[in-house]
Amino acid sequence: MIKLGTVTPxxxxxxxxxxxxxxxxxxxxxxxxxxxxxxxxxxxxxxxDRLTVSRLTADGALxxxxxxxxxxxxxxxxxxxxxxxxxxxxxxxxxxGWATALARVPYVPNGTADASDPSVVRTPRxxxxxxxxxxxxxxxxxxxxxxxNDAASPQATGGxxxxxxxxxxxxxxxxxxxxxxxxxxxTLQGYTSLGDHVxxxxxxxxxxxxxxxxxxxxxxxxxxxxxxxxxxxxxxREPEGICVYENSPGDPAATLAFGIAARTDxxxxxxxxxxxPHPGTDxxxxxxxxxxxxxxxxxxxxxxxxLAGDQVFLHFSLSKADGTAWxxxxxxFQLPLRARPDRTQRLLGVVSGAAVTGDxxxxxxxxxxxxxxxxxxxxxxxxxxxxxxxxxxx
Numbered sequence: 272m273i274k275l276g277t278v279t280p281x282x283x284x285x286x287x288x289x290x291x292x293x294x295x296x297x298x299x300x301x302x303x304x305x306x307x308x309x310x311x312x313x314x315x316x317x318x319x320d321r322l323t324v325s326r327l328t329a330d331g332a333l334x335x336x337x338x339x340x341x342x343x344x345x346x347x348x349x350x351x352x353x354x355x356x357x358x359x360x361x362x363x364x365x366x367x368g369w370a371t372a373l374a375r376v377p378y379v380p381n382g383t384a385d386a387s388d389p390s391v392v393r394t395p396r397x398x399x400x401x402x403x404x405x406x407x408x409x410x411x412x413x414x415x416x417x418x419x420n421d422a423a424s425p426q427a428t429g430g431x432x433x434x435x436x437x438x439x440x441x442x443x444x445x446x447x448x449x450x451x452x453x454x455x456x457x458t459l460q461g462y463t464s465l466g467d468h469v470x471x472x473x474x475x476x477x478x479x480x481x482x483x484x485x486x487x488x489x490x491x492x493x494x495x496x497x498x499x500x501x502x503x504x505x506x507x508r509e510p511e512g513i514c515v516y517e518n519s520p521g522d523p524a525a526t527l528a529f530g531i532a533a534r535t536d537x538x539x540x541x542x543x544x545x546x547x548p549h550p551g552t553d554x555x556x557x558x559x560x561x562x563x564x565x566x567x568x569x570x571x572x573x574x575x576x577x578l579a580g581d582q583v584f585l586h587f588s589l590s591k592a593d594g595t596a597w598x599x600x601x602x603x604f605q606l607p608l609r610a611r612p613d614r615t616q617r618l619l620g621v622v623s624g625a626a627v628t629g630d631x632x633x634x635x636x637x638x639x640x641x642x643x644x645x646x647x648x649x650x651x652x653x654x655x656x657x658x659x660x661x662x663x664x665x
Contacts, residue, residue, distance in 0.1 A: 272468050273527050273547050275483045275497035279581060282516075282528060283307070283544040286331030290323040294532035295542045297348035297461055298512030301357065302408065302520050305329045308378075309512075309530075309542060310345035310361060313338070320365055324348070326380070331542075335380040341387035343370030347461060348512070349406035349413065351375075351436060358440070360404045360413065363392050369401040373415070375440060395432060395444040406436060407464040408515055409525055412447070413439040414464045424459035428452065431462070431469060433488075450491055457482065461513040465525060468494070472529055476509035483513070483529065483547075501545045505533040516546050518608040524549040524578060548580040549609065555586065560604040565589045568655055574604045574644075583610045585618070585644070588657030596651040606642035615639050616663040623654030638663065 288295060290311045297310040307327040322342040326334045343362025346369075351358040356377055363374030363386040373393040374386035384391070396402075399417035401424075407414055413436050418429035432446040450469060457473040457480075464470070467488050474481035485495040502508060509532045516528035528546040535541070558574040567573045572588035589603060618636040627650070634656050635647045646656060 272485060272494065273465065273470070273550060275470075275485060275495045275547060278499070278501050278545040278547055281502070281543060281545050282329075283327075283331040283542060285533075285541045285543060286327055287333065288323075288327075288540045288542055289325040289333060289336035291538050291540055292323075294507070294509060294534055294540050295511045295530055296345040297361075297403075297405075298528070298530045298542070298544065299348045299350045299405065299514045300516050300528055301350045301352070302517040302522070303352055304357075306334065307331070307542075307544070308348060308350050308359070310348045311540070312345050320368075322361060322386070324359060324361075324378070326378070327542075337379055337382050337384065339374070339376060339384045339386050341365065341385050342374065343386075343403075344368055346370075346401070346459075347403035347405045347416065348514075349404050350378075351406055351440065353437075353440070360393075360406060361386065362403060363387050366400075367421075369421075371400070371402060373402065373404050393439065393442060393444075395434065395439070399429065401427070405463050405514065407433070407466075408517065408520065409466060409522075410464075411436040412464065414462070414469075416462060425456050426454045427459070428454055431464075433464060448488055450486065450488060460510040461529070463513050463515055463527065464488070465515050465527060470513055470527055472510050472513040474499075474510040476507055481510045481531070483527075499529070501529075502531040502533075502543045505531065505543070506536070507532075507534045509533070511542075522609055524609040526550065549578055551578045551580065556610075558587075558604050558606060560589070562592075564592055565603065566592050568657070572657065576606060576610045578610065582662050583612070584662040585638075585658050588655050590655040591653070594653065596653045597646050597648065597656060599649060600645050600647060602643045602645045603636075604644055606638070606644065608642070611640055611642040612638055612663045613640060618658055618663075620656060620658035622648075622652055622656045626652050626654035 299308045309325045313321040322339045343365045349360035362370030364372040376384040400421040461472040481499040511532040512530040517525040531543045555575040568588040574587040616638045622634040
């Protein structure tokens with residue numbers, strides 16, 4: 272379960288979207304290509320009958336866009352990758368500006384699609400209202416939200432289903448689980464699922480009521496409700512979109528990212544993104560190293576790390592297997608993506624007292640953004656070297 276507390280520094284600040292017609296409604300992070308997908312309802316004569324999907328780099332630069340016609344409000348968004356490419360799950364078959372079915376369309380850079388074309392329409396349930404969907408990439412599941420009444424979200428009642436994603440893509444819908452919900456009294460601004468929990472984002476434009484919640488899939492119990500203060504003071508500040516945020520596919524420390532939309536008086540639409548801290552790791556996680564070159568002091572000193580929120584702790588003590596001296600800038604091992612710093616970190620470690628008689632026992636290490644841990648010392652040290660209380664913020 273993700274702890275809905277203090278958020279990290281921004282992932283995006285003031286990213287400009289493809290359409291100036293409306294703010295973002297939904298977001299999705301695709302971890303293979305490291306792109307943001309952002310859905311906006313476009314300002315056509317039919318208003319909610321066309322969506323613009325912007326694709327942004329990890330740091331918010333606009334790559335391209337796609338226009339999807341005969342769609343709904345763009346209330347949520349899912350992105351699926353398979354062997355043939357990237358697919359969008361979004362609104363289809365609009366009625367009164369809201370979707371009554373889903374559409375699964377291939378993402379075509381700077382292309383178009385028809386969300387009501389029978390070949391792309393998917394109908395998990397009939398006789399429901401204001402439907403939308405997203406994807407849990409960690410479990411390859413489609414998450415489908417539906418209303419049993421045609422009402423605004425504060426008064427909405429209905430349910431959330433989860434389906435096997437491959438089966439749903441083929442048009443087969445057998446719910447793995449359904450979670451009922453009642454009227455929340457709050458304005459829904461997005462939802463997602465990560466593992467055993469469903470997360471919702473609520474709030475209104477210009478009001479200090481942005482809230483994220485966590486609900487248990489199995490019991491339906493509300494486990495957390497957290498007021499979000501990220502990005503204060505933005506003009507027309509409005510929460511819009513929440514999604515799973517992985518460093519890479521299969522990341523066991525996946526967390527959640529959420530959007531806060533804003534616009535200027537000139538009408539330019541901006542998106543701001545932040546994330547909640549990564550879940551911790553307990554116990555320590557071993558790091559692979561070259562056992563032919565290096566040997567630890569004991570099993571307790573094999574290279575290992577742990578996460579506590581966004582702090583990364585490193586613990587190791589190694590000797591050269593052949594007894595030779597350490598080389599200046601020699602790389603000892605490489606950390607996995609989720610434990611790497613965003614910039615080079617300098618760490619202080621220790622060296623065997625026998626190797627530096629009459630000199631300091633301190634030795635310097637560096638950890639680079641690609642996760643390589645290297646020793647830097649001009650003394651051609653022999654014996655063991657190690658780091659025991661080193662940490663940084665990922």
